[in-house]
Amino acid sequence: MDLKVVIEGTPQMIKVPDNLLIEATDYFEMMDKSMENGYQMSQYWVEKPDTFQRCQIAADKLLTALHTHNENTYTLMAAYILARLPDTKIVALSPDGDMNEHNIDDIDLEM
Numbered sequence: 001m002d003l004k005v006v007i008e009g010t011p012q013m014i015k016v017p018d019n020l021l022i023e024a025t026d027y028f029e030m031m032d033k034s035m036e037n038g039y040q041m042s043q044y045w046v047e048k049p050d051t052f053q054r055c056q057i058a059a060d061k062l063l064t065a066l067h068t069h070n071e072n073t074y075t076l077m078a079a080y081i082l083a084r085l086p087d088t089k090i091v092a093l094s095p096d097g098d099m100n101e102h103n104i105d106d107i108d109l110e111m
Contacts (some may be wrong), residue, residue, distance in 0.1 A: 003078040014078040060099035
């Protein structure tokens with residue numbers, strides 16, 4: 001599977017091996033469990049992040065991994081997003097530091 005990621009208008013494709021969605025299930029469940037008790041999403045505390053917010057958190061980790069060239073982490077975070085929101089086509093990341101502004105969509109209008 002591929003996930004299109006856009007940062008400041010610059011798109012790039014992240015290739016996510018199909019088997020990673022299955023092989024990383026335990027890790028994804030661990031991520032979900034750690035977010036069950038709430039999460040600091042930029043300047044806001046979210047008591048119980050919903051699936052979309054959890055994917056925004058993963059998208060923020062993906063953004064950091066892209067900046068540090070950590071391919072394993074950004075691929076894993078892309079896989080998390082695809083596992084939790086399987087219809088996702090594009091993730092537009094806000095470089096401004098507010099993870100609440102990361103947009104995750106099932107329609108890629110920039111085809």
